[in-house]
Amino acid sequence: MSINWYPGHMHKARKEINQTLHHIDVLIEVVDARLPYSSQNPIIAKLRHNKPTIIVFNKCDLADDEMTRRWQKYYEEHEHIKTLTCQQKQPQKTKHILTLCQKLAPEKSTHLKAINAMIVGIPNVGKSTIINILAGKPIAKVGNEPAVTKRQQKINLEHNIILHDTPGILWPRVDNPHSGYRLAISGAIKNTAIEYEDVGFYAAEYLLQHYSQQLKNRYQLQATPCSALDFLDQMGSKRGAKQAGGKVNLHKACEILLHEYRSATIGAITLESPEMITEELKTVAIEMAEKQKRKENRKKHR
Ligand SMILES: Nc1nc2c(ncn2[C@@H]2O[C@H](COP(=O)(O)OP(=O)(O)O)[C@@H](O)[C@H]2O)c(=O)[nH]1
Numbered sequence: 001m002s003i004n005w006y007p008g009h010m011h012k013a014r015k016e017i018n019q020t021l022h023h024i025d026v027l028i029e030v031v032d033a034r035l036p037y038s039s040q041n042p043i044i045a046k047l048r049h050n051k052p053t054i055i056v057f058n059k060c061d062l063a064d065d066e067m068t069r070r071w072q073k074y075y076e077e078h079e080h081i082k083t084l085t086c087q088q089k090q091p092q093k094t095k096h097i098l099t100l101c102q103k104l105a106p107e108k109s110t111h112l113k114a115i116n117a118m119i120v121g122i123p124n125v126g127k128s129t130i131i132n133i134l135a136g137k138p139i140a141k142v143g144n145e146p147a148v149t150k151r152q153q154k155i156n157l158e159h160n161i162i163l164h165d166t167p168g169i170l171w172p173r174v175d176n177p178h179s180g181y182r183l184a185i186s187g188a189i190k191n192t193a194i195e196y197e198d199v200g201f202y203a204a205e206y207l208l209q210h211y212s213q214q215l216k217n218r219y220q221l222q223a224t225p226c227s228a229l230d231f232l233d234q235m236g237s238k239r240g241a242k243q244a245g246g247k248v249n250l251h252k253a254c255e256i257l258l259h260e261y262r263s264a265t266i267g268a269i270t271l272e273s274p275e276m277i278t279e280e281l282k283t284v285a286i287e288m289a290e291k292q293k294r295k296e297n298r299k300k301h302r
């Protein structure tokens with residue numbers, strides 16, 4: 001899975017974040033709790049330096065609680081990072097972001113000075129939903145955002161906190177192909193930009209390996225399917241996803257699987273663990289080094 005993003009937008013967003021960060025006391029980075037690594041923007045970690053940061057695990061209603069705890073522990077090992085779990089249906093919990101901001105900027109809060117916070121995150125992680133909860137009224141548009149740079153907004157909140165919205169639109173992880181698949185499974189990438197079967201098979205393989213009991217329960221399977229194809233065949237057949245001649249329509253089966261994953265009908269399921277990411281990044285580093293070598297070789301032989 002590769003994701004296209006415009007270099008012009010990327011450059012502009014990086015520049016604007018860097019500029020705004022000078023005036024920011026606390027950074028609020030929103031991630032999707034189902035994919036707490038892949039739904040991060042890769043430059044934030046590089047730009048924030050020692051800025052106190054709250055990583056908000058949003059949509060935790062859709063994620064596996066045990067995995068969310070492991071991810072929180074993983075991020076909290078970094079100095080300057082605190083984490084918080086959030087979901088749209090528990091607005092009171094989301095409001096903890098404000099008290100945490102006060103704790104992370106103690107010198108401002110004891111002197112009754114305004115605390116400047118900036119909320120960042122890739123599209124669809126729930127920034128607008130969180131902004132509306134914190135503001136106590138619907139001021140940000142929730143749902144699909146057009147891929148255009150919007151003007152930066154400043155919002156005055158309780159406790160003398162000024163919230164700055166993400167400048168521009170941030171792109172997700174594109175270095176690791178697994179991240180592309182997970183973003184596609186979660187619904188973070190437009191359906192028109194993904195290959196349903198490719199993504200569906202990836203999802204089926206992962207779910208079979210890590211959440212086979214949930215699959216068996218949801219689709220009433222007696223035994224664990226022996227492969228992703230076996231699973232999609234059985235599931236598609238049960239759900240009437242057939243094509244002419246009676247064979248299972250795999251595209252339709254994949255569509256059902258992705259749809260039911262996204263609505264958490266299969267269960268609250270997380271798509272990655274810190275251990276998986278550590279392993280994958282080793283492979284990515286090797287591949288990048290090989291690519292660089294090939295590039296240098298080509299130059300030499302020209
Ligand atoms: N299940 C679930 N959906 C959420 C949650 N927060 C936001 N959403 C949904 O995710 C989608 C994107 O939310 P939005 O706030 O527009 O994200 P933004 O692009 O980061 O501003 C919307 O359909 C929201 O209703 C949550 O905690 N749980």
Ligand SMILES: [Mg+2]
Pocket residue numbers: 127128129140141142143145
């Ligand atoms: Mg938004």
